[in-house]
Amino acid sequence: MNIFATVKTRVDAAVAALVAEGKLPAGLDLERVAAEPPRDPLHGDVTTNAAMILAKPAGQAPKAIAELLIAKLKTDPTVTEANVAGPGFINLRLVPSTWFDVLRDVLQTGPSYGDGARRGEKINVEYVSANPTGPMHVGHARGAVVGDALARLLAKAGFDVTKEYYINDAGGQVDNVARALRMRYLQAIGRITEADFQAALERKEIQYGGDYLVPVAEALAKRDGDKWAGVNDDAVWIPALREFTVAWMMNLVKEDLAALGVQHDVFTSEKKLVDDGKVDGALKFLADADLTYTGVLEPPKGKMPDDWEPRPQLLFKATQFGDEVDRPVKKSSGAWTYFAGDIAYHKDKVDRGFVNLVNVWGADHGGYVKRVQAALKALTDGKGKLDVQLCQMVRVLNNGEPVKMSKRAGTFVTMRDLIDEVGKDVVRFIMLTRKNDAPLDFDYAKVTERSRENPVFYVQYAHARGRSVFRHAAEMFPGVDLSDKGLAAADLSLLADSDELQLLKMLAAWPRMVEGAALAHEPHRVAFYMYDLAAQFHGLWNKGNEAASLRFLQADNTSLSLARLALVRGVGVVIASGLAVFGVEPVEEMR
RNA sequence: GACCCCGUAGCUCAGCUGGAUAGAGCACCAGAUUCCUAAUCUGGGGGCCAUGGGUUCGAAUCCCGUCGGGGUCGCCA
Numbered sequence: 006m007n008i009f010a011t012v013k014t015r016v017d018a019a020v021a022a023l024v025a026e027g028k029l030p031a032g033l034d035l036e037r038v039a040a041e042p043p044r045d046p047l048h049g050d051v052t053t054n055a056a057m058i059l060a061k062p063a064g065q066a067p068k069a070i071a072e073l074l075i076a077k078l079k080t081d082p083t084v085t086e087a088n089v090a091g092p093g094f095i096n097l098r099l100v101p102s103t104w105f106d107v108l109r110d111v112l113q114t115g116p117s118y119g120d121g122a123r124r125g126e127k128i129n130v131e132y133v134s135a136n137p138t139g140p141m142h143v144g145h146a147r148g149a150v151v152g153d154a155l156a157r158l159l160a161k162a163g164f165d166v167t168k169e170y171y172i173n174d175a176g177g178q179v180d181n182v183a184r185a186l187r188m189r190y191l192q193a194i195g196r197i198t199e200a201d202f203q204a205a206l207e208r209k210e211i212q213y214g215g216d217y218l219v220p221v222a223e224a225l226a227k228r229d230g231d232k233w234a235g236v237n238d239d240a241v242w243i244p245a246l247r248e249f250t251v252a253w254m255m256n257l258v259k260e261d262l263a264a265l266g267v268q269h270d271v272f273t274s275e276k277k278l279v280d281d282g283k284v285d286g287a288l289k290f291l292a293d294a295d296l297t298y299t300g301v302l303e304p305p306k307g308k309m310p311d312d313w314e315p316r317p318q319l320l321f322k323a324t325q326f327g328d329e330v331d332r333p334v335k336k337s338s339g340a341w342t343y344f345a346g347d348i349a350y351h352k353d354k355v356d357r358g359f360v361n362l363v364n365v366w367g368a369d370h371g372g373y374v375k376r377v378q379a380a381l382k383a384l385t386d387g388k389g390k391l392d393v394q395l396c397q398m399v400r401v402l403n404n405g406e407p408v409k410m411s412k413r414a415g416t417f418v419t420m421r422d423l424i425d426e427v428g429k430d431v432v433r434f435i436m437l438t439r440k441n442d443a444p445l446d447f448d449y450a451k452v453t454e455r456s457r458e459n460p461v462f463y464v465q466y467a468h469a470r471g472r473s474v475f476r477h478a479a480e481m482f483p484g485v486d487l488s489d490k491g492l493a494a495a496d497l498s499l500l501a502d503s504d505e506l507q508l509l510k511m512l513a514a515w516p517r518m519v520e521g522a523a524l525a526h527e528p529h530r531v532a533f534y535m536y537d538l539a540a541q542f543h544g545l546w547n548k549g550n551e552a553a554s555l556r557f558l559q560a561d562n563t564s565l566s567l568a569r570l571a572l573v574r575g576v577g578v579v580i581a582s583g584l585a586v587f588g589v590e591p592v593e594e595m596r
Numbered sequence: 597g598a599c600c601c602c603g604u605a606g607c608u609c610a611g612c613u614g615g616a617u618a619g620a621g622c623a624c625c626a627g628a629u630u631c632c633u634a635a636u637c638u639g640g641g642g643g644c645c646a647u648g649g650g651u652u653c654g655a656a657u658c659c660c661g662u663c664g665g666g667g668u669c670g671c672c673a
Contacts, residue, residue: 044616057615093615176673275673312671337671370673439609454635458608458621462635466636476632536621544636546632548637550629551638
């Protein structure tokens with residue numbers, strides 16, 4: 006039940022009725038007509054901009070249209086008041102039972118309160134997609150949480166969501182890991198020393214110096230003995246060691262993600278796309294559409310690479326689809342570029358029936374967005390929609406001091422460091438307290454602090470307080486049915502305090518919140534909603550400190566207590582429901 | 597040089613896809629505890645929404661310019 010959606014359909018019906026009566030012209034576009042909460046609650050319960058939106062196409066003054074609509078809307082028994090205000094807003098006040106019905110609905114529907122109804126609309130969310138070259142770091146953690154929460158949010162809004170991970174296991178980076186692994190391997194079988202390894206790192210012969218390759222090398226030595234020590238043909242040992250390390254690293258990645266509570270439905274391997282001929286197929290598709298050609302790119306502006314020289318390459322006509330320049334799909338060596346693989350990957354998604362795509366990337370990939378969107382347009386004749394959510398940097402701090410790096414990985418703070426330090430739920434929640442295109446400070450001290458400043462604590466505390474009330478209620482009212490079903494049967498009209506009603510109205514806004522955040526691909530909105538809801542709840546709680554008659558539990562008044570318990574429970578259900586979108590467990594108590 | 601993101605209270609940030617008098621927290625000031633968790637709550641001051649134009653009934657929000665911060669810029673992924 007979404008009362009704003011309900012009111013919107015009533016407004017639409019009122020317009021239709023006026024059209025039928027000839028008071029408004031036919032064929033009006035109602036797309037932009039909205040029913041929303043007014044900015045100032047004093048204005049009413051629901052406001053609609055219908056009169057202002059329709060004024061121009063109908064050729065009438067907003068206020069005149071508003072009067073017509075008000076006359077229609079007033080015939081609705083659930084509308085107690087309808088007024089025109091300001092430039093033409095129509096403010097509606099609804100019968101109080103509206104809010105009691107909402108609460109009853111929350112109690113009866115439980116965790117699925119707020120679920121949307123767009124069943125069957127498929128959407129693909131690709132996130133993390135980290136190179137299988139080592140442990141996950143903080144940046145990956147943010148992308149993982151944002152992508153996962155977005156997927157959960159879309160699912161709640163009613164989409165059929167597929168969560169996907171693209172494994173970049175075909176490029177030069179994984180070869181570089183194989184090279185580093187070989188050195189660690191030689192060390193593991195006693196052919197070189199740690200000093201030799203560090204020297205090679207110093208000479209930049211290898212790029213990956215982290216300790217995390219040591220156990221991989223040991224496992225390889227255990228399996229194959231000294232088999233690879235004498236093999237010097239790159240074409241032989243690189244693929245073998247690459248395969249070994251990719252498999253290992255993907256296990257590591259999956260373990261890290263599991264520790265964060267993130268699970269993907271589909272893993273797509275770049276190497277498999279290549280081996281299966283999907284890259285050839287995708288590029289043939291573009292070539293057949295005359296969207297590729299062999300040409301020479303202009304030299305890059307700004308910082309010039311040392312070894313730049315003009316060379317002919319196979320290019321994709323990205324400029325036809327809104328990109329700045331045409332983009333290379335083949336290196337001058339003739340090998341496919343990373344972009345070619347990505348074209349094939351996106352074609353693969355399209356071929357699997359996805360039109361709606363979301364990719365969550367790090368902000369350093371911002372320059373890559375247009376070309377992939379261009380490729381998708383080319384592949385789908387303009388029908389495919391790709392939204393790329395870029396995640397900005399995370400600065401890891403402790404009491405304001407930058408945390409430099411992990412002992413294990415060497416150069417960066419890992420996802421595991423974060424989880425070990427503050428726990429999975431805190432990591433997840435904090436990562437969602439900023440919009441993803443804004444930088445985020447993650448301060449170990451602040452995110453574990455027990456104060457209003459810390460949104461995780463503040464929201465969890467509200468939930469725990471609600472549970473505490475129920476523990477007391479069970480003692481105060483032995484034998485009384487305090488289940489959701491029992492509470493739904495309570496006389497909710499006893500909720501008469503203005504703050505109680507305000508809280509009910511916030512619960513009524515949850516379904517609209519879910520839909521808006523999902524369509525905008527902005528899970529962080531849920532964090533702010535939950536914070537506001539918690540603030541309202543803490544406020545009501547403390548009113549009981551000043552006036553004992555406002556406490557939730559009244560020993561001498563069971564029916565009033567039950568009505569208030571229903572409200573407390575409703576708040577708890579919605580908070581738990583919001584936390585579920587974040588993949589965070591609500592806490593029962595905070596001792 | 598080009599492209600992308602950002603610029604809102606002293607600080608950290610919201611602002612629901614163009615709506616009414618721009619909101620929270622921190623910090624500052626003044627209050628609340630025989631009471632279900634005061635780990636909380638109530639009240640107060642604080643703004644040229646970087647800046648200059650434009651679009652319209654109406655702009656923090658959309659478009660263009662300028663300034664400032666960050667990111668990216670053939671054969672890396």
